[in-house]
Amino acid sequence: xxxxxxxxxxxxxxPIRKLVPYADGAKKRGTxxxxxxxxxxDLETPKAFWDKLAHMDMKVLAYCPSDGIGTYKEKFSQxxxxxxxxxxxxxxxxxxxxxxxxxxxxxxxxxEGDEVIIPEPMxxxxxxxxxxxxxxxxxxxxxxxxxxxxxxxxxxxxxxxTKTKAILICNPNNPTGYLYSREELETLRGLALKYDLYLxxxxxxxxxxxxxxxxxxxxxxxxxxxxxxxxxxxxxxFSACGARIGALITRNKxxxxxxxxxxxxxxxxxxxxxxxxxxxxxxxxxxYDSIKTEYKYRRDLMVSLLNQIxxxxxPTPGGAFYAVAQLPVDDADAFCQWMLESFSYQGAxxxxxxxxxxxxxxxxxxxxxxxxxxxxxDDLTKAMECLGEGLKxxxxxxxxxxxxxx
Amino acid sequence: xxxxxxxxxxxxxxPIRKLVPYADGAKKRGTxxxxxxxxxxDLETPKAFWDKLAHMDMKVLAYCPSDGIGTYKEKFSQxxxxxxxxxxxxxxxxxxxxxxxxxxxxxxxxxEGDEVIIPEPMxxxxxxxxxxxxxxxxxxxxxxxxxxxxxxxxxxxxxxxTKTKAILICNPNNPTGYLYSREELETLRGLALKYDLYLxxxxxxxxxxxxxxxxxxxxxxxxxxxxxxxxxxxxxxFSACGARIGALITRNKxxxxxxxxxxxxxxxxxxxxxxxxxxxxxxxxxxYDSIKTEYKYRRDLMVSLLNQIxxxxxPTPGGAFYAVAQLPVDDADAFCQWMLESFSYQGAxxxxxxxxxxxxxxxxxxxxxxxxxxxxxDDLTKAMECLGEGLKxxxxxxxxxxxxxx
Numbered sequence: 177x178x179x180x181x182x183x184x185x186x187x188x189x190x191p192i193r194k195l196v197p198y199a200d201g202a203k204k205r206g207t208x209x210x211x212x213x214x215x216x217x218d219l220e221t222p223k224a225f226w227d228k229l230a231h232m233d234m235k236v237l238a239y240c241p242s243d244g245i246g247t248y249k250e251k252f253s254q255x256x257x258x259x260x261x262x263x264x265x266x267x268x269x270x271x272x273x274x275x276x277x278x279x280x281x282x283x284x285x286x287x288e289g290d291e292v293i294i295p296e297p298m299x300x301x302x303x304x305x306x307x308x309x310x311x312x313x314x315x316x317x318x319x320x321x322x323x324x325x326x327x328x329x330x331x332x333x334x335x336x337x338t339k340t341k342a343i344l345i346c347n348p349n350n351p352t353g354y355l356y357s358r359e360e361l362e363t364l365r366g367l368a369l370k371y372d373l374y375l376x377x378x379x380x381x382x383x384x385x386x387x388x389x390x391x392x393x394x395x396x397x398x399x400x401x402x403x404x405x406x407x408x409x410x411x412x413x414f415s416a417c418g419a420r421i422g423a424l425i426t427r428n429k430x431x432x433x434x435x436x437x438x439x440x441x442x443x444x445x446x447x448x449x450x451x452x453x454x455x456x457x458x459x460x461x462x463x464y465d466s467i468k469t470e471y472k473y474r475r476d477l478m479v480s481l482l483n484q485i486x487x488x489x490x491p492t493p494g495g496a497f498y499a500v501a502q503l504p505v506d507d508a509d510a511f512c513q514w515m516l517e518s519f520s521y522q523g524a525x526x527x528x529x530x531x532x533x534x535x536x537x538x539x540x541x542x543x544x545x546x547x548x549x550x551x552x553x554d555d556l557t558k559a560m561e562c563l564g565e566g567l568k569x570x571x572x573x574x575x576x577x578x579x580x581x582x
Numbered sequence: 583x584x585x586x587x588x589x590x591x592x593x594x595x596x597p598i599r600k601l602v603p604y605a606d607g608a609k610k611r612g613t614x615x616x617x618x619x620x621x622x623x624d625l626e627t628p629k630a631f632w633d634k635l636a637h638m639d640m641k642v643l644a645y646c647p648s649d650g651i652g653t654y655k656e657k658f659s660q661x662x663x664x665x666x667x668x669x670x671x672x673x674x675x676x677x678x679x680x681x682x683x684x685x686x687x688x689x690x691x692x693x694e695g696d697e698v699i700i701p702e703p704m705x706x707x708x709x710x711x712x713x714x715x716x717x718x719x720x721x722x723x724x725x726x727x728x729x730x731x732x733x734x735x736x737x738x739x740x741x742x743x744t745k746t747k748a749i750l751i752c753n754p755n756n757p758t759g760y761l762y763s764r765e766e767l768e769t770l771r772g773l774a775l776k777y778d779l780y781l782x783x784x785x786x787x788x789x790x791x792x793x794x795x796x797x798x799x800x801x802x803x804x805x806x807x808x809x810x811x812x813x814x815x816x817x818x819x820f821s822a823c824g825a826r827i828g829a830l831i832t833r834n835k836x837x838x839x840x841x842x843x844x845x846x847x848x849x850x851x852x853x854x855x856x857x858x859x860x861x862x863x864x865x866x867x868x869x870y871d872s873i874k875t876e877y878k879y880r881r882d883l884m885v886s887l888l889n890q891i892x893x894x895x896x897p898t899p900g901g902a903f904y905a906v907a908q909l910p911v912d913d914a915d916a917f918c919q920w921m922l923e924s925f926s927y928q929g930a931x932x933x934x935x936x937x938x939x940x941x942x943x944x945x946x947x948x949x950x951x952x953x954x955x956x957x958x959x960d961d962l963t964k965a966m967e968c969l970g971e972g973l974k975x976x977x978x979x980x981x982x983x984x985x986x987x988x
Contacts (some may be wrong), residue, residue: 178808178809182693188843189846193648209986214645218642234632238823239620239823242599244623279848283589283593309842417645420826428583437710438590438593440596441710443595446855454872483672
């Protein structure tokens with residue numbers, strides 16, 4: 177029997193999805209599962225999308241151009257222009273979700289064995305795409321104590337060597353929800369220029385920013401046209417995760433040309449999601465305001481309820497719809513599995529993503545979880561109550577075990 | 583300015599799509615372009631697909647499971663069962679087109695620098711996926727003289743060494759249209775067992791088989807459950823290229839587990855194409871019969887017309903909707919570009935894919951083109967006439983040039 181590859185062995189399992197069999201088990205037993213593990217918004221996909229889909233005037237569902245449908249790219253770039261970002265359709269390559277955009281970016285820009293610096297905790301799949309591309313991730317630790325803010329410039333410089341080719345951030349951040357300030361981005365600009373590094377910025381949560389803070393796009397950093405590659409997607413912004421429509425956006429023509437060859441090899445991104453998705457960019461400010469209001473309400477509710485649970489610590493995130501919380505447990509992986517396998521409260525349990533999978537440094541984040549606040553306020557309240565009860569029972573079990581051992 | 587990666591540099595441009603700017607130029611000048619360059623069927627996507635799409639009863643277009651929607655996998659495996667192939671949904675991972683299935687297969691099964699043997703000419707994008715995965719392609723030359731049949735077993739054995747991990751074929755073949763016989767597959771089975779190799783078989787053209795021959799699936803080769811990975815897609819079978827729904831099918835549990843991790847990293851394949859596509863597997867034999875009848879008619883027409891053009895040679899392919907033809911030119915790349923840039927006949931020209939891009943051996947296939955017969959009979963007839971006139975004029979130009987040089 178032929179063996180599988182080293183890459184296949186080393187590829188990490190998704191911390192977001194690896195507990196799915198336990199969740200399925202809980203559901204089979206009749207337990208309701210509150211899904212806080214995955215960034216799957218519950219808000220409705222806008223009507224404009226479904227309307228377009230119901231009235232497709234096509235006979236043949238053909239391939240589209242490898243870099244996406246022209247009119248779709250046009251609409252997408254106009255949305256950027258409205259945000260004050262100067263790009264045109266030629267700066268876009270439409271991809272199979274933000275995932276593929278990131279894979280193309282890594283493959284186009286970084287040689288095997290070269291390094292990309294990523295603040296950790298980091299979006300777990302960055303580690304997967306780096307494994308796929310043979311790129312080495314150099315994590316730079318952030319601290320829950322300051323809400324996971326950008327580490328000091330000196331910490332970055334300690335990691336930079338001849339193999340360093342890029343810095344990758346997600347802004348606002350998945351999994352921490354941290355919103356990088358303009359000043360922090362200027363810091364990264366300085367590093368990119370000083371060491372001639374790429375700056376990859378995943379801005380899929382750009383519109384999810386709460387309070388008075390504003391999102392500052394890396395595409396607006398001065399003098400960095402050849403350094404910045406932005407990853408985007410309609411998945412979260414428009415509750416359209418299943419469309420699998422993302423984009424790679426850059427002004428660097430060499431990167432566009434290289435990425436286009438990877439795009440050609442897989443022929444084209446999905447046509448349906450683009451055709452139905454064109455109308456989404458016509459949605460007005462009221463659409464964005466309404467989702468912001470809803471998520472801000474949920475964030476405030478969840479963070480407040482979390483911090484009321486004894487032993488739980490959760491900073492208030494500035495954006496996205498995630499938070500990383502510290503739990504009073506030794507091993508959040510075991511706890512999250514136990515919640516699905518062995519616990520229920522009023523017929524329900526909670527599914528979270530253990531944070532260990534969001535750390536590239538082995539052993540980090542053992543007592544943390546990522547929570548996505550993608551449930552309505554009522555369910556979120558019930559889920560937090562359930563989590564509190566779960567922690568209480570789990571702690572009780574641990575004490576009984578200790579007593580038995582003694 | 584940071585440089586792009588070696589992989590980005592080495593990635594081949596698609597021979598199918600690289601002439602697109604010249605075709606666009608021709609269209610701008612008002613010249614009609616007969617597209618024989620790309621395997622984009624002109625037949626209508628079945629009504630079942632559009633009906634389903636027009637009546638989607640959803641509010642949120644959510645991610646689906648990383649390995650695809652359960653009911654879709656069920657339908658897909660039932661289609662296999664009807665063909666006499668014993669598989670169940672657990673053998674399937676649904677992918678972003680056949681392209682991603684092949685990428686996952688290579689990444690899961692082959693270490694960097696290890697080798698896969700592929701008969702050439704080969705589907706151009708195999709070279710691209712191998713480049714993406716750092717896999718070395720070892721081409722095994724086939725000859726137009728015997729219609730691109732499988733080379734002798736001794737030729738394979740000359741190439742097999744400790745780095746050889748797999749043999750990859752496309753059956754029926756893209757670009758040659760060659761249909762491998764059951765005997766040829768049994769030969770490959772022998773090699774796979776003797777040298778413990780994977781056998782990857784791209785069967786996306788399975789239903790496009792003409793005359794009395796039958797397609798024999800590699801999944802029905804005895805004792806090869808852990809060796810065979812089949813690539814499939816709904817793109818060609820149901821004229822649904824833009825849906826981007828493919829599949830990796832294998833009984834090897836280790837390969838499924840490894841591929842699942844790559845699948846999880848990109849979250850999910852497109853939901854819409856799967857939901858709308860479920861009904862396609864209910865289409866009866868009359869659907870398959872009608873497309874076979876149409877493509878057989880086109881094949882016979884095109885091959886006959888091609889062979890009537892002085893200096894053109896084209897074997898009769900047994901399946902798929904491609905043929906590789908030898909043209910009386912020194913450099914088919916230059917000729918194909920000239921056809922788009924400088925030639926028209928009755929207001930039209932023909933776009934073909936130069937075959938050089940389907941050879942991994944540099945310098946091979948210089949006087950060959952791949953032609954996809956994805957136009958109706960009338961257009962195909964006009965396109966062949968146009969090609970004949972183009973060759974006549976091109977030859978005349980070459981003679982005038984020679985005279986000038988003399």
